[in-house]
Amino acid sequence: MITTLKRSLFLLTGLLIASCSEEDEKLSVASEEAPLVANLDINRVALDQTNPGNPAVTVSWSEAVYSMPTPIKYVIQFAANQNFETSVNATTTSLEEATLSMSAVNNAVNDLGFVPFEWQQAYIRVQSSIGTLDSEIQYSEPIGIMVYPYFSYPYDDYYLVGAATAPGWSNDNNNPVLFRDAFNENLYRYTGRFNQDFFKILDQRGSWVPQYGVEGGNLKLRPTEDQPDPPSIESTRAGYRTLTVNLANNTFSFKEVENVPDAFSSVTVTGNAGGDVALTALAFDPHIWYVRSTPLETGSITFSANGMSYGGATEFSGVAEVDGGSIPVPVKDDYEIWFNDITGEYVMIPLNFSK
Incomplete structure (x- = not known):
């Protein structure tokens, strides 16, 4: 299918913008006609970590035209350079406009390896495609924009609660953390003392949700208060054991620690x-x-x-x-x-x- 992309126009508006002295950025999008070139009124966006849900940038463009009427999918992409050798998808829409939050832009540039708390050059483009297999892909020309990202901690931490563990059934009693694998963010371990009793795994101290219990031999997530409370996980014996949790498939296992060394005197x-x-x-x-x-x-x-x-x-x-x-x-x-x-x-x- 032969496709054509109509002349397109970006309008970037940042709701948290530092003053800038550079010349206005210009963007042209390839088409069968001479491209329409537009001035942009900003070229810097400072990302606000205290309000991650607030709007940061609005991107709009004219509709891509294909030779037959068809639903069109648009993807807003970020990259660290104009050739987009490595790109990150920030959002997907069927409309001709999308507003990206502070956290959405920050996550995109963090995934690209941007350094927190420094001004850096990013590039934005829009990809259009049709069908479930993303056929007939077209790209707009990239446009540069300076961003000031904040640091975003990318991991989830989980905590023990229950009579088998140190805090008992208090969800905010210095509950010990599970130790996350450095190379697999879904894999957690805890080697330590367990009572012969029951426990659960909390997503946050001080809250009973989200939490993991057990169902059918696997971990069962209770995401919100209106969901049923799953049964507790059982430690079938007392002593030093290694609990291994894989949240990619909600499995867990225990292994006994045969030889427990003396504890350190200080750390x-x-x-x-x-x-x-x-x-x-x-x-x-x-x-x-x-x-x-x-x-x-x-x-x-x-x-x-x-x-x-x-x-x-x-x-x-x-x-x-x-x-x-x-x-x-x-x-x-x-x-x-x-x-x-x-x-x-x-x-x-x-x-x-x-x-």
């Missing part, structure tokens, strides 16, 4: 990201160490314990090893930090950027 966070900070061991389980909030600068940290330095290469979560290097701290913030002295696993949650 301290040290490094150029902040001063020395002593962690506290859970009374329920002296192998689980934490600090609920400590300020860190951009830089790196290690865990100091038993006269040795434990480090790793992955930010936010991973496994620390003796002389394993420095753990990167990519953004300045107050962090909640957890460390497991049996496995070396750690979790670092930037409190002002997480849910």
Whole structure:
């Protein structure tokens, strides 16, 4: 099918805009006729992390025309350069206009690897296609826009609750975090002491939803209060066990810890990201160490314990090893930090950027 794309026009309007002195950006879109060129009234958008749902940019264009009447799908794409070798889809619509929120634009440029809190050049284009297989794809010419992204913590953290675990059935009692795999964001583990009893997994401390219970041998999500409360997960024996949770398929398993070493006498966070900070061991389980909030600068940290330095290469979560290097701290913030002295696993949650 031969297709033609009518002359198109972008109109970008940012609701949070810094003043700019550069010449107005211009955009042309390929067509069978001479392209229509338009002036834009902005070329900079500062993204506001305090109001992530607020509108940031509105993109509008004229309707693409195909040789036969057909529903058309439009995709707004972002890229770090004009050739769009790597692009990120920000939104999809059947209309000729879309308003992107602060978080939608921020997520798009974060996925492209943009550095938080710096002005950087981004490019926007609109892709049109027809049919469920995205046939007859056409692109507008890209237009440049400067964006100032904020940091977006990309992970979900989960917490234990229930009589089998340290906090009992209190959903806001320093509930210990599950340790997320550094290379699989759906995989979580917790190696520690369990009672022979029942528990659940919380998405947020202080709230009973979302939560995971069990149904038919797999994890069962209760997303909202109006949904039925699933049965609790059972720890069938007391002792040190490794709970493994895979949220990609809602499976979980237990494995016994055969040889439990002596707990560390102390654990301290040290490094150029902040001063020395002593962690506290859970009374329920002296192998689980934490600090609920400590300020860190951009830089790196290690865990100091038993006269040795434990480090790793992955930010936010991973496994620390003796002389394993420095753990990167990519953004300045107050962090909640957890460390497991049996496995070396750690979790670092930037409190002002997480849910």
